[in-house]
Structure formats: structure tokens, C-alpha cells
Amino acid sequence: MRQHDFEEFPDSGDRSMRRRARFKHELDPARRGRLTEGERVRLAKLRDDAYTEARLLPEGADRWSTWDDAEHGPLPRPDWVRTELAAVDADLGVLKTGKEADVHLLRRGLPGTAGTLHAAKRYRSDEHKLFHRDAGYLEGRRMRRSRETRAMANRTAFGRNLIAEQWAVAEFGALSRLWTIGAPVPYPVQRNGTELLLEFLGEDDGAAAPRLVETRPSPDELAELWSQAVAVLELLASEGLAHGDLSAYNVLVHRGRLMVIDLPQVVDIVANPAGAQFLARDVRNLAGWFHSRGLAEHDTRTEELMEELTNMAGLG
Numbered sequence: 001m002r003q004h005d006f007e008e009f010p011d012s013g014d015r016s017m018r019r020r021a022r023f024k025h026e027l028d029p030a031r032r033g034r035l036t037e038g039e040r041v042r043l044a045k046l047r048d049d050a051y052t053e054a055r056l057l058p059e060g061a062d063r064w065s066t067w068d069d070a071e072h073g074p075l076p077r078p079d080w081v082r083t084e085l086a087a088v089d090a091d092l093g094v095l096k097t098g099k100e101a102d103v104h105l106l107r108r109g110l111p112g113t114a115g116t117l118h119a120a121k122r123y124r125s126d127e128h129k130l131f132h133r134d135a136g137y138l139e140g141r142r143m144r145r146s147r148e149t150r151a152m153a154n155r156t157a158f159g160r161n162l163i164a165e166q167w168a169v170a171e172f173g174a175l176s177r178l179w180t181i182g183a184p185v186p187y188p189v190q191r192n193g194t195e196l197l198l199e200f201l202g203e204d205d206g207a208a209a210p211r212l213v214e215t216r217p218s219p220d221e222l223a224e225l226w227s228q229a230v231a232v233l234e235l236l237a238s239e240g241l242a243h244g245d246l247s248a249y250n251v252l253v254h255r256g257r258l259m260v261i262d263l264p265q266v267v268d269i270v271a272n273p274a275g276a277q278f279l280a281r282d283v284r285n286l287a288g289w290f291h292s293r294g295l296a297e298h299d300t301r302t303e304e305l306m307e308e309l310t311n312m313a314g315l316g
């Protein structure tokens with residue numbers, strides 16, 4: 001049946017046509033002996049994949065939903081999460097390219113429906129990129145010595161991909177844990193390899209919520225946002241955690257709510273020997289932005305706050 005594809009080419013003296021004709025000849029069941037069983041299975045799979053991808057994928061879709069192969073987010077699952085196997089994903093463009101990852105806007109849904117928007121964060125494994133977070137953060141995490149750790153240490157392409165995947169795993173774990181305790185983080189829908197699908201913080205037209213650094217809050221709004229920031233810091237500390245890279249760049253303001261993102265390096269304050277320093281840096285970074293926007297230092301009282309957080313984490 002499939003050989004039909006190859007018979008469509010007209011007879012021609014052209015060399016590529018002749019090559020195709022030879023290919024057809026090799027696939028002829030009468031001459032099966034010329035292909036090993038493995039080769040035949042591989043060819044059949046290649047052609048099946050091409051058939052499914054190119055011919056059946058509905059218009060506008062870039063791939064089938066990857067839900068089935070992915071690690072899923074925590075329960076109870078929000079009702080907007082699309083779990084249908086027949087759903088398709090459409091890549092609507094880049095939201096932002098960062099140092100370690102690119103974030104795309106992705107729509108998932110059944111063909112012909114409006115679907116749901118997601119932020120797809122894809123960790124890169126470029127050859128010349130150094131993960132600025134590799135050093136220090138991994139202290140306190142144990143890893144088995146293996147072919148994988150050696151590949152990572154030697155930065156082979158395989159190893160770089162493993163590092164990227166490790167960050168995706170770490171961020172997915174942190175988001176799942178924090179979402180479960182009610183922290184203001186995007187719901188982590190799924191992780192597949194180096195890609196995370198997250199709840200899209202933004203509007204239905206695809207406009208993403210601004211980063212804190214891009215906002216110009218009034219004095220009242222500023223005070224309100226600071227009190228939300230303190231609440232997040234306290235919630236994290238009560239779990240023994242610090243964000244590890246907190247700044248006005250890693251916080252979005254979505255409909256008046258401060259939302260924390262970018263969490264692959266979340267720090268276990270107790271297990272990490274530098275835990276207290278990470279916590280202090282987070283507080284100083286964030287408070288520094290609020291000061292620069294006009295919030296008085298006696299309102300943020302950062303030294304007292306740090307002490308309170310260290311106590312909450314059980315380090316005091």
C-alpha cells in the first residue's frame with residue numbers, strides 16, 4: 001500500500017528520480033531479503049511518523065499535545081488543564097529569551113476550540129553558555145557518580161542536555177511544591193525533557209503580565225506589593241526555602257498580584273551551607289528595588305525581616 005507513494009514519480013532520466021526508483025525497488029516485498037528486519041521496521045516507523053506529523057496534524061498546530069509523555073503537575077488539577085490526547089499545541093511565538101531558557105507562548109486545545117494559553121519555558125543547552133547557577137547551588141544536593149555525572153562534568157552535548165534537563169526537573173519540583181502550599185506561583189502543568197509548560201500569567205490576547213521592574217506603582221500600590229512580597233518570603237522561609245535568585249526581574253505583577261517565577265535554583269536554607277547568605281541576598285535585592293521606587297527603609301526594615309525569616313526557617 002505504502003509503495004504507492006513511490007510509484008507516483010513519472011519515469012525520468014533525472015538522477016534523483018532514478019535514485020527514488022531504486023529505493024522503491026528495494027522496498028519491493030518480493031525483494032525483502034535485501035533489507036534486514038530492523039531496517040524495515042525503522043523505515044516503516046519513519047514513514048508512519050511523517051504520515052502522522054505532516055498529513056494528519058490539523059492546520060495551525062505545531063505538534064500533538066505532549067501531555068501523555070510528560071510529568072504532570074500537582075493535584076487538584078485546575079479545570080483549564082487540557083488532558084485530552086487529541087489536543088494539539090500551537091507555538092504562538094517567543095515571549096522572552098533569557099540567559100538559560102527561552103519562554104514561548106503556547107496554545108493547547110482540541111482542534112477548532114479556543115484552547116488554553118501556556119508559558120512554555122525551554123531550557124537551552126548551548127555550547128558556549130555557562131549556567132551561572134551551576135556553582136554553589138548544587139552544593140547540598142547529592143548526586144550519584146555515573147556516566148551521566150561525568151558527561152555533565154565534561155560538558156559533552158549529552159551532558160549539557162542533562163544539565164538543562166536537571167534544571168527543568170528542579171524548577172518543576174519547586175513550582176509543584178510551592179503551588180501546593182498556596183504560594184503565588186504559576187501552576188506547573190507538565191514537564192517533558194527540558195520543557196516546562198506553565199500557567200500563562202497574562203491576558204487572553206497573549207499579553208504577558210509585566211515584570212515588577214517594568215511597573216510604576218503608586219505609593220499605595222508599592223506598599224501593598226511590598227506586603228505581598230513579605231508574605232511570600234515568609235511562606236518560603238516557613239518551608240525552609242529561599243528563592244535563590246529573587247529580584248524585580250523574577251517577579252511578575254498579574255492583576256495586582258505579585259507572582260514569583262524562575263525557581264530552578266530554589267535553596268534549602270538549612271541543607272545548603274550558604275543558605276543564610278542566599279536568603280539575605282534575596283531580601284536585599286527585592287527590598288532594594290522597592291527603596292529605589294520610593295518605599296522608605298524604615299518601612300521595609302530588611303534587617304529585622306532577615307532575622308525573622310532565619311528564625312522561621314529554623315536557623316536562628
Ligand SMILES: Nc1ncnc2c1ncn2[C@@H]1O[C@H](COP(=O)(O)OP(=O)(O)OP(=O)(O)O)[C@@H](O)[C@H]1O
Pocket residue numbers: 095096097098099100101102103119121186198199200201202208209211249250261262263
Ligand atoms: N508563567 C509565565 N507567564 C507569563 N510570562 C512568563 C511566565 N514565565 C516566564 N515568563 C516571561 O518569561 C521571562 C523569562 O522567564 P524566567 O525568568 O523564568 O526565565 P529565565 O531564562 O531565567 O530568564 P532570565 O534570564 O531573564 O531571568 C519572564 O521574565 C517573563 O517575562
Ligand SMILES: [Mg+2]
Pocket residue numbers: 098249250262
Ligand atoms: Mg528570570
